[in-house]
Amino acid sequence: MKTLLIVHHSMTGGTAQLAQAALRGAGGEPGVVARLLKAPQAGPDDVLAADGYLFATPENLAAIAGMMKDFFDRCYYPVLGRIEGRPYATVVCAGSDGQNAVRQVERIATGWRLKPVAPALIVITHAQTPERILAPKQIAAADLQQAEELGAALAAGLALGVF
Numbered sequence: 001m002k003t004l005l006i007v008h009h010s011m012t013g014g015t016a017q018l019a020q021a022a023l024r025g026a027g028g029e030p031g032v033v034a035r036l037l038k039a040p041q042a043g044p045d046d047v048l049a050a051d052g053y054l055f056a057t058p059e060n061l062a063a064i065a066g067m068m069k070d071f072f073d074r075c076y077y078p079v080l081g082r083i084e085g086r087p088y089a090t091v092v093c094a095g096s097d098g099q100n101a102v103r104q105v106e107r108i109a110t111g112w113r114l115k116p117v118a119p120a121l122i123v124i125t126h127a128q129t130p131e132r133i134l135a136p137k138q139i140a141a142a143d144l145q146q147a148e149e150l151g152a153a154l155a156a157g158l159a160l161g162v163f
């Protein structure tokens with residue numbers, strides 16, 4: 001059995017819906033167990049026990065969410081040198097941009113020597129005003145479909161051992 005670890009944080013629900021969709025997609029793959037953890041619940045043991053990763057975060061203030069940063073801060077050195085070559089992908093939920101959050105995840109993953117196996121999925125919610133930014137999000141079906149497909153692709157690659 002291979003394990004796909006999905007670590008996420010979400011303030012207004014968008015990233016959580018995308019992470020759930022990826023979990024659904026991964027769940028259809030025999031031979032793969034997909035684990036969905038909120039960032040504060042995920043630690044070095046979870047990272048070490050997984051064969052591949054999906055990191056899902058909102059972009060907040062042109063950065064990954066603080067809770068995701070905390071996850072990486074807690075896990076970075078305990079697992080450094082012990083997960084090299086494992087595959088990963090990134091999902092970013094953003095109001096209008098998302099690029100810098102992707103860059104940050106990529107830099108951390110490069111430090112871990114993880115292998116990117118899919119282009120980052122950036123989902124734009126078009127929330128621009130404080131009211132809309134703070135409102136609960138409803139991610140469009142087409143975007144959820146993309147996240148589901150990403151989860152399925154990660155799981156399939158793990159099951160086949162092609163990464």
Ligand SMILES: Cc1cc2nc3c(=O)[nH]c(=O)nc-3n(C[C@H](O)[C@H](O)[C@H](O)COP(=O)(O)O)c2cc1C
Pocket residue numbers: 009010011012013014015016057058059060061062063093094095096097098125127133134137
């Ligand atoms: C404090 C804060 C800062 C934000 N900064 C950015 C930003 O720099 N770039 C961007 O595209 N969206 C930004 N947003 C918008 C969120 O990325 C967007 O609302 C996204 O849907 C949040 O994901 P979530 O629903 O999983 O919390 C920000 C939102 C908050 C609350």
